Amino acid sequence: MGETVIPLADLRHAAAVPRIPEHPEPPTGLVADRLGRPLRDLRISVTDRCNFRCTYCMPKEVFDRDHRFLPHASLLSFEEITRTARLFVAHGVRKLRLTGGEPLLRKDIESLVAQLAALRTAEGAALDITLTTNGSLLERKAGALRAAGLGRVTVSIDALDDTIFRRMNDVDFPVAEVLRGVDAALAAGLAPLKLNMVVKRGTNDGQIVPLARHVRERYGTRAVLRFIEYMDVGTSNGWRMDEVLPSDEVRARLAAAFALEPLAPTSAGETAERWRYADGGGEVGFISSVTKAFCRDCNRARLSTEGKLFLCLFGTQGHDLRALLRGGASDLQIAAAIGLVWSERTDRYSELRGAAPTGGSSPKVEMHYIGG
Ligand code: SAM
Ligand code: SF4
Numbered sequence: 001m002g003e004t005v006i007p008l009a010d011l012r013h014a015a016a017v018p019r020i021p022e023h024p025e026p027p028t029g030l031v032a033d034r035l036g037r038p039l040r041d042l043r044i045s046v047t048d049r050c051n052f053r054c055t056y057c058m059p060k061e062v063f064d065r066d067h068r069f070l071p072h073a074s075l076l077s078f079e080e081i082t083r084t085a086r087l088f089v090a091h092g093v094r095k096l097r098l099t100g101g102e103p104l105l106r107k108d109i110e111s112l113v114a115q116l117a118a119l120r121t122a123e124g125a126a127l128d129i130t131l132t133t134n135g136s137l138l139e140r141k142a143g144a145l146r147a148a149g150l151g152r153v154t155v156s157i158d159a160l161d162d163t164i165f166r167r168m169n170d171v172d173f174p175v176a177e178v179l180r181g182v183d184a185a186l187a188a189g190l191a192p193l194k195l196n197m198v199v200k201r202g203t204n205d206g207q208i209v210p211l212a213r214h215v216r217e218r219y220g221t222r223a224v225l226r227f228i229e230y231m232d233v234g235t236s237n238g239w240r241m242d243e244v245l246p247s248d249e250v251r252a253r254l255a256a257a258f259a260l261e262p263l264a265p266t267s268a269g270e271t272a273e274r275w276r277y278a279d280g281g282g283e284v285g286f287i288s289s290v291t292k293a294f295c296r297d298c299n300r301a302r303l304s305t306e307g308k309l310f311l312c313l314f315g316t317q318g319h320d321l322r323a324l325l326r327g328g329a330s331d332l333q334i335a336a337a338i339g340l341v342w343s344e345r346t347d348r349y350s351e352l353r354g355a356a357p358t359g360g361s362s363p364k365v366e367m368h369y370i371g372g
């Protein structure tokens with residue numbers, strides 16, 4: 001069965017204003033959804049714009065010159081993002097990830113990082129503040145981001161070979177600049193860092209071993225390369241199951257070149273299966289959201305660029321927090337509305353897709369809008 005394609009503008013605006021309970025209670029830090037999953041991780045999309053056109057995320061044919069990105073006034077301001085993040089922290093969130101679109105395109109992003117880094121849990125602990133980037137502006141920005149309080153960074157890199165890398169980003173961007181960004185991040189103290197490679201069978205799967213070898217030799221334990229299964233996120237990338245290279249196959253190809261040993265997970269809700277090189281040369285991860293769903297422990301919420309809360313990467317409907325933020329609701333009211341939305345959550349898209357792997361029939365929101 002094919003996907004129902006709904007125009008992007010319509011999809012972006014599919015959101016209901018969340019209900020404020022009649023007698024709002026302050027958050028306890030322990031909200032659980034209907035499947036007993038706590039709220040621990042908030043991903044914040046700070047822009048829907050990007051300077052790349054990765055074929056699996058923002059294909060050029062769809063995101064062309066005529067595509068209308070969100071106007072600035074509809075984006076959450078840094079103050080609105082920080083206020084919202086503070087309310088999520090009161091519900092138990094411990095990790096904030098800035099993403100997009102390309103987050104480093106948002107002007108003065110380091111000042112948002114500084115505001116978020118000043119937040120504390122009820123026990124007075126600092127948060128884990130991270131950012132996912134395509135690395136194109138990282139060489140310039142790494143020092144300022146670190147100084148503002150960024151804890152960690154994840155850099156997407158889909159190939160070591162320049163021709164294949166340029167084909168994946170589809171704007172002819174050279175891989176050497178991204179690698180200089182990685183070096184700058186490490187030099188600024190953003191270590192260890194994560195590198196994400198989305199593997200598309202027939203496009204960049206020949207890069208698995210060369211990229212792993214480069215990362216091992218150049219960075220050792222200072223970088224963890226993670227292989228991500230190409231996902232059926234959004235409706236515009238023309239996803240096909242036969243272009244997914246299952247993680248087990250990726251690992252088999254790596255294991256043919258290097259001896260690997262499994263590692264125990266470090267925390268509940270971890271998306272990557274961790275392995276290490278037997279010779280101590282570092283660590284790799286496998287994110288298998290297509291072939292091995294990990295919804296059972298999913299503790300992640302997503303805040304879109306214009307303030308809509310999504311409970312799943314494959315969400316079809318957001319909850320319009322901006323309407324509450326700009327409509328005069330109090331912190332207590334907004335926090336109670338967030339708690340209610342989370343407590344009613346039942347999302348487990350990947351598990352359900354696993355049961356019917358040809359894809360669902362619901363229209364889904366785009367990755368660059370909701371944040372990866
Ligand atoms: N622009 C930044 C970047 O590329 O790192 C941040 C946003 S991007 C949407 C976040 C992550 O999602 C990236 O690592 C990207 O490779 C991944 N991603 C995007 N579309 C994907 C897809 N269809 N399947 C798997 N991963 C995808
Ligand atoms: Fe841009 Fe990141 Fe999407 Fe690539 S994956 S198009 S860099 S948002």
Ligand code: SF4
Pocket residue numbers: 289294295296298299300311312313314347348349350351
């Ligand atoms: Fe979480 Fe949705 Fe992904 Fe499952 S499919 S792990 S619920 S984001």
